[in-house]
Amino acid sequence: MARAHVAEQDPLTLAAAPPKDETPAQRIIREKAELEARRISDEIDEQIKREKQATKRRKRPVKVLLLGQSESGKSATLKNFQLTYARRKWTAERTSWRTVIQLNLVRNVNTVLDILAREVADPISRNGIDDDDLEPTESHFSRTLSNNFPVQLAEKYDRLNLRLSPLRKLQRDLEACLGAASSEETSVGANGAYDPTLGLTALAERRARNTQEFCINSRNGWKSALNRVLPPVNTMDYGSKAYGLANNPTGDSTAELIASCRGDMIALWSDPIVQDILSKAPSRIQESPGFFLNDANRIATSDYQPTDGDVIRARLRTLGVQEHRFVFEQGRTAGREWVMYDVGGTRSSRATWFSYFDDMDAIIFLAPISCFDETLREDKKVNRLEDSYLLWRTVCSSQLLAKTQIILFLNKCDLLQEKLKRGILVKNHIRSYGNGSNDAVSVTKYFQQHFKDISKQHSPQPRPFFVHLTSIIDTKATAATLSVVEEGIVRDNLTRADLL
Numbered sequence: 001m002a003r004a005h006v007a008e009q010d011p012l013t014l015a016a017a018p019p020k021d022e023t024p025a026q027r028i029i030r031e032k033a034e035l036e037a038r039r040i041s042d043e044i045d046e047q048i049k050r051e052k053q054a055t056k057r058r059k060r061p062v063k064v065l066l067l068g069q070s071e072s073g074k075s076a077t078l079k080n081f082q083l084t085y086a087r088r089k090w091t092a093e094r095t096s097w098r099t100v101i102q103l104n105l106v107r108n109v110n111t112v113l114d115i116l117a118r119e120v121a122d123p124i125s126r127n128g129i130d131d132d133d134l135e136p137t138e139s140h141f142s143r144t145l146s147n148n149f150p151v152q153l154a155e156k157y158d159r160l161n162l163r164l165s166p167l168r169k170l171q172r173d174l175e176a177c178l179g180a181a182s183s184e185e186t187s188v189g190a191n192g193a194y195d196p197t198l199g200l201t202a203l204a205e206r207r208a209r210n211t212q213e214f215c216i217n218s219r220n221g222w223k224s225a226l227n228r229v230l231p232p233v234n235t236m237d238y239g240s241k242a243y244g245l246a247n248n249p250t251g252d253s254t255a256e257l258i259a260s261c262r263g264d265m266i267a268l269w270s271d272p273i274v275q276d277i278l279s280k281a282p283s284r285i286q287e288s289p290g291f292f293l294n295d296a297n298r299i300a301t302s303d304y305q306p307t308d309g310d311v312i313r314a315r316l317r318t319l320g321v322q323e324h325r326f327v328f329e330q331g332r333t334a335g336r337e338w339v340m341y342d343v344g345g346t347r348s349s350r351a352t353w354f355s356y357f358d359d360m361d362a363i364i365f366l367a368p369i370s371c372f373d374e375t376l377r378e379d380k381k382v383n384r385l386e387d388s389y390l391l392w393r394t395v396c397s398s399q400l401l402a403k404t405q406i407i408l409f410l411n412k413c414d415l416l417q418e419k420l421k422r423g424i425l426v427k428n429h430i431r432s433y434g435n436g437s438n439d440a441v442s443v444t445k446y447f448q449q450h451f452k453d454i455s456k457q458h459s460p461q462p463r464p465f466f467v468h469l470t471s472i473i474d475t476k477a478t479a480a481t482l483s484v485v486e487e488g489i490v491r492d493n494l495t496r497a498d499l500l
């Protein structure tokens with residue numbers, strides 16, 4: 001009774017109650033109207049629910065996978081994305097690249113010394129001593145050069161070699177601190193060997209057996225390698241009495257040591273005879289990844305701070321698959337999170353790629369087209385461009401990626417131009433090129449057509465061919481390319497969200 005009384009008093013119940021004097025005909029009309037109102041209300045609820053779900057899907061991170069052989073420019077592309085769209089994070093992380101760049105520079109110096117030793121000492125290289133084993137001794141240059149050059153020059157090299165010798169130990173120590181990422185892979189373990197006749201599925205099965213690289217799956221990406229550097233380097237001793245570096249608590253000992261070698265580095269690099277010898281070497285050190293000798297004057301200082309360009313050019317090999325998350329601060333997708341997966345490109349790393357094919361909004365495939373005359377570090381028998389063709393075919397033909405947008409970057413166009421200008425003939429390395437013109441436009445067009453044909457022939461279903469000619473170290477031009485890429489990826493991402 002008490003409840004009925006409350007219900008009677010409730011204004012909502014009273015308002016919704018049928019009129020007291022309602023006739024049966026009026027009742028039928030009223031109930032019909034109520035039914036219709038409920039139907040409309042349910043429909044609106046359903047619409048709101050659908051829109052909420054679509055908004056949620058649209059807000060899910062944009063996922064991009066970067067693929068391509070080692071040294072193709074995947075990490076450099078990722079860095080450009082950060083530089084262009086996540087400036088705050090980029091600036092915060094820039095300093096942590098200092099040690100990598102210093103190592104790159106130190107390695108450049110040691111490589112020049114090695115090339116000099118090998119080039120001027122024919123008897124040594126003929127005796128089968130490998131580049132990697134070569135460690136010039138104090139008297140090495142004077143012993144070998146004195147046959148060909150004035151004694152005073154030989155003495156100069158001896159002096160430089162001796163004065164720069166602490167950089168040998170520094171290189172080893174920095175490599176030890178940075179870990180495997182700081183060195184290039186030069187040979188492939190049996191388990192990790194890439195066999196192009198195997199599908200990626202079969203390769204993925206090998207993954208579990210190959211533990212060397214796959215245990216490293218850093219969510220912080222390269223930061224994990226960079227973070228390892230500072231403490232051990234602080235305590236290094238590079239003949240510290242001579243350089244006054246012992247127990248420097250700020251980690252500046254490396255910079256101090258490198259700075260103390262600056263004059264000698266520059267003297268070595270600017271020497272015309274050294275330049276002449278290097279110009280006759282089979283590959284140009286200036287075109288190798290992480291080349292900084294032209295910037296020694298600026299980098300070999302105790303207070304060196306990397307510039308944006310330095311970081312893009314720094315070389316640190318990617319191990320395993322690294323996930324990078326960042327919220328775009330500008331662009332069409334400002335406020336939206338992007339997740340980019342940067343993979344290691346060496347043959348032994350490729351088996352991991354497969355498990356990331358699912359659920360990507362786009363794949364950016366990097367193919368360095370300047371490499372037509374080079375072979376893989378990990379397999380000297382394989383031409384780099386041929387390797388890229390094969391990889392591209394594998395990616396295009398994947399059923400899992402049949403509906404995924406794939407964007408091709410024909411990268412290192414700057415180096416391609418350099419090589420062609422130097423007179424390197426494409427036909428000598430890519431037989432199918434025949435007597436085509438050896439200029440950059442014709443060569444690029446030819447390579448591009450080949451990639452397009454592969455995509456057309458091997459894609460499980462027709463897909464558009466998106467291609468960009470890039471020089472990823474050119475940050476301004478790359479920003480313009482990335483803007484186009486961002487638009488395409490987001491458009492695709494929204495379409496997928498609405499279709500889901």
Ligand SMILES: Nc1nc2c(ncn2[C@@H]2O[C@H](COP(=O)(O)OP(=O)(O)OP(=O)(O)O)[C@@H](O)[C@H]2O)c(=O)[nH]1
Nearest residue numbers: 071072073074075076289290313318345412471472
């Ligand atoms: N000159 C020139 N150098 C480039 C270009 N793109 C990348 N590089 C440099 O080439 C080197 C290798 O690039 P990375 O981005 O480290 O290559 P990666 O594909 O990530 O290689 P892995 O991590 O081994 O798979 C770096 O030193 C880059 O700065 C380019 O277009 N031109």
Ligand SMILES: [Mg+2]
Nearest residue numbers: 074075317318
């Ligand atoms: Mg990389």
